[in-house]
Amino acid sequence: MARVYNFSAGPAMLPEPVLSRARDEMLEWRGSGMCVAEMSHRGKEFMSIAAQAEADLRELLAVPSNYKVLFLQGGASTQFAAIPMNLLRGAASADYLNTGSWSKKAISEARRYGQVHVAASTEAERFTRAPGQDELTLSDDAAYVHYTPNETIEGVEFPYVPDVGDKPLVADMSSTILSRPIDVSRFGLIYAGAQKNIGPAGLVIVIVREDLLGQTLPATPTMLDYKVQADNDSMYNTPPTYAWYLAGLVFEWLKGIGGLQAMGKINARKAELLYKTIDDSGFFKNPVEPASRSWMNVPFTLANPELDDTFIKEAKAANLTTLKGHRSVGGMRASIYNAMPIEGVEALVGFMQEFERKHG
Amino acid sequence: MARVYNFSAGPAMLPEPVLSRARDEMLEWRGSGMCVAEMSHRGKEFMSIAAQAEADLRELLAVPSNYKVLFLQGGASTQFAAIPMNLLRGAASADYLNTGSWSKKAISEARRYGQVHVAASTEAERFTRAPGQDELTLSDDAAYVHYTPNETIEGVEFPYVPDVGDKPLVADMSSTILSRPIDVSRFGLIYAGAQKNIGPAGLVIVIVREDLLGQTLPATPTMLDYKVQADNDSMYNTPPTYAWYLAGLVFEWLKGIGGLQAMGKINARKAELLYKTIDDSGFFKNPVEPASRSWMNVPFTLANPELDDTFIKEAKAANLTTLKGHRSVGGMRASIYNAMPIEGVEALVGFMQEFERKHG
Numbered sequence: 001m002a003r004v005y006n007f008s009a010g011p012a013m014l015p016e017p018v019l020s021r022a023r024d025e026m027l028e029w030r031g032s033g034m035c036v037a038e039m040s041h042r043g044k045e046f047m048s049i050a051a052q053a054e055a056d057l058r059e060l061l062a063v064p065s066n067y068k069v070l071f072l073q074g075g076a077s078t079q080f081a082a083i084p085m086n087l088l089r090g091a092a093s094a095d096y097l098n099t100g101s102w103s104k105k106a107i108s109e110a111r112r113y114g115q116v117h118v119a120a121s122t123e124a125e126r127f128t129r130a131p132g133q134d135e136l137t138l139s140d141d142a143a144y145v146h147y148t149p150n151e152t153i154e155g156v157e158f159p160y161v162p163d164v165g166d167k168p169l170v171a172d173m174s175s176t177i178l179s180r181p182i183d184v185s186r187f188g189l190i191y192a193g194a195q196k197n198i199g200p201a202g203l204v205i206v207i208v209r210e211d212l213l214g215q216t217l218p219a220t221p222t223m224l225d226y227k228v229q230a231d232n233d234s235m236y237n238t239p240p241t242y243a244w245y246l247a248g249l250v251f252e253w254l255k256g257i258g259g260l261q262a263m264g265k266i267n268a269r270k271a272e273l274l275y276k277t278i279d280d281s282g283f284f285k286n287p288v289e290p291a292s293r294s295w296m297n298v299p300f301t302l303a304n305p306e307l308d309d310t311f312i313k314e315a316k317a318a319n320l321t322t323l324k325g326h327r328s329v330g331g332m333r334a335s336i337y338n339a340m341p342i343e344g345v346e347a348l349v350g351f352m353q354e355f356e357r358k359h360g
Numbered sequence: 361m362a363r364v365y366n367f368s369a370g371p372a373m374l375p376e377p378v379l380s381r382a383r384d385e386m387l388e389w390r391g392s393g394m395c396v397a398e399m400s401h402r403g404k405e406f407m408s409i410a411a412q413a414e415a416d417l418r419e420l421l422a423v424p425s426n427y428k429v430l431f432l433q434g435g436a437s438t439q440f441a442a443i444p445m446n447l448l449r450g451a452a453s454a455d456y457l458n459t460g461s462w463s464k465k466a467i468s469e470a471r472r473y474g475q476v477h478v479a480a481s482t483e484a485e486r487f488t489r490a491p492g493q494d495e496l497t498l499s500d501d502a503a504y505v506h507y508t509p510n511e512t513i514e515g516v517e518f519p520y521v522p523d524v525g526d527k528p529l530v531a532d533m534s535s536t537i538l539s540r541p542i543d544v545s546r547f548g549l550i551y552a553g554a555q556k557n558i559g560p561a562g563l564v565i566v567i568v569r570e571d572l573l574g575q576t577l578p579a580t581p582t583m584l585d586y587k588v589q590a591d592n593d594s595m596y597n598t599p600p601t602y603a604w605y606l607a608g609l610v611f612e613w614l615k616g617i618g619g620l621q622a623m624g625k626i627n628a629r630k631a632e633l634l635y636k637t638i639d640d641s642g643f644f645k646n647p648v649e650p651a652s653r654s655w656m657n658v659p660f661t662l663a664n665p666e667l668d669d670t671f672i673k674e675a676k677a678a679n680l681t682t683l684k685g686h687r688s689v690g691g692m693r694a695s696i697y698n699a700m701p702i703e704g705v706e707a708l709v710g711f712m713q714e715f716e717r718k719h720g
Contacts, residue, residue, distance in 0.1 A: 004393030033364030081581030202600025219579035221441030240562025
């Protein structure tokens with residue numbers, strides 16, 4: 001079997017040049033006599049790999065110098081606790097926007113550490129759009145405002161960055177980071193699990209403004225204290241070295257294709273092609289309001305849900321895999337992250353049109 | 361350059377057959393059309409990899425059926441907080457044995473969640489031996505007893521498993537797990553960072569008796585709640601899939617060489633050879649009492665510390681790397697984990713004898 005087009009929501013496809021490099025360097029990284037996974041994290045070889053990865057990420061996202069970039073573990077779900085623990089900073093409450101399944105998880109965990117004011121919710125509309133700026137009911141005493149720019153499960157993406165005045169804006173960018181340029185200075189903290197657009201699962205990146213560090217809740221585990229991690233360059237203990245290295249290879253690949261401006265154009269074309277196919281069809285349907293449609297995660301349903309299994313099966317036979325929708329939503333979902341080439345989306349679109357002709 | 365003998369304390373050498381397999385499967389795992397790092401953690405391919413790894417680990421360690429095996433993130437340092445959060449279970453205090461740098465870190469973090477009674481300490485003797493059973497001053501009201509069977513930095517290993525009556529015995533086995541057979545039923549909880557004898561950094565394994573689950577401190581992050589992780593088969597969120605897969609390859613390799621009985625014999629020979637070389641020499645010295653010497657981490661000093669840099673440099677030229685001692689101890693340290701072949705220890709010993717002849 002050849003390599004497939006894998007539409008998994010994460011862990012997801014990695015760029016083939018990255019995998020080839022990793023394969024070629026598996027037994028020995030550049031004359032070091034060892035695999036990167038075997039290197040002491042405090043040795044000069046790994047330190048250079050780690051520093052280069054951070055520098056490349058900073059360059060890609062144009063991270064201002066008053067932000068720390070942390071390479072941590074535990075996924076976004078661990079950050080759901082770490083964020084209130086680090087950012088409540090004496091305040092009793094925080095504002096959260098409720099725009100999908102991952103927002104809800106973040107809210108539920110934050111409630112264990114402080115009060116959560118839901119400053120907007122689209123739950124009554126089954127999370128089929130992002131709320132507008134004028135719908136946000138921000139509170140004066142909130143320590144920060146949290147939102148999920150792209151909801152992986154519902155396929156809803158904010159078409160704008162909320163204006164939250166002088167409050168720190170906190171964003172779970174797990175499924176959108178690096179998909180296009182962003183203005184980091186608009187945010188107090190950005191976090192992202194790696195397993196969609198960064199690298200393998202087991203790494204989570206936190207980009208945090210320095211003035212927000214250093215005032216944690218008393219029960220905060222030392223490993224979840226951003227200041228401790230920042231002061232130790234993410235090496236308070238042994239970091240996930242091999243995942244960090246693979247992320248670095250992804251950053252290098254992104255730079256090679258022209259950075260986020262170029263990547264954003266490719267992603268826009270991929271998303272446009274897929275949504276147009278869905279909208280032009282009488283057979284496939286995406287429930288999300290067009291202005292809020294995700295570039296990365298495209299859920300869609302078939303006119304006849306009894307054909308779902310046939311769709312999955314025939315798609316797999318055509319080397320198009322992991323298209324089943326999340327159990328909470330049903331139908332299909334095509335995740336088309338950075339590493340999914342336009343050829344993969346073209347193949348999917350061709351398959352969908354053929355499927356409609358055959359079964360529609 | 362060829363592959364080197366790498367004496368790093370962790371991340372450390374991985375078995376070459378494991379790396380070769382990982383290299384061969386990097387672009388495509390067994391006809392799946394994808395790298396393991398690209399697989400959905402909920403798909404049947406990765407679920408089979410995860411289940412096989414757990415089954416093999418259970419077989420290697422003969423884990424009784426009333427224990428859960430968890431594949432988590434954040435290293436042993438995150439467990440330093442998770443353990444009191446999960447195991448204090450209404451009690452005010454726990455007993456800790458203070459036998460080296462890692463014990464001290466565990467104690468310091470536990471003090472943030474409850475009282476710590478130090479039930480034995482060898483700090484006054486600079487951690488050069490394990491305390492005897494008759495030296496342990498266990499308390500009646502401790503929720504559990506924590507110790508570090510092998511201290512990675514000092515090279516001190518308990519030659520016995522402490523008898524703590526009916527208290528749960530909790531062990532940080534990061535640098536000794538899988539080095540020889542153990543009786544898991546003697547422990548309430550065993551934890552181990554992967555980057556020494558299990559696999560790459562970014563994975564930590566917790567083996568916990570089921571009756572200890574489910575009574576956490578209020579501020580415990582959901583991700584650190586063992587019961588949540590056990591109920592979700594370590595997939596409450598996306599686990600570190602690639603690290604889990606590599607760990608599975610290591611377990612398979614261990615089974616192939618005959619399991620822990622066979623591994624233990626090899627490790628005993630390796631350690632004996634190195635300690636004998638040190639003891640027979642008038643030039644090298646190991647400060648640890650013979651009965652408490654670690655099979656895995658062998659610190660040693662040179663009669664003339666001014667030769668330390670020369671030793672490191674000449675060793676590196678002989679393809680023997682990462683021998684510098686921990687900054688807190690100085691001198692040299694040879695970590696000879698499972699993946700270090702006997703040939704590596706023979707090469708080191710030969711080099712040491714030659715060095716002594718030349719410089720002694």
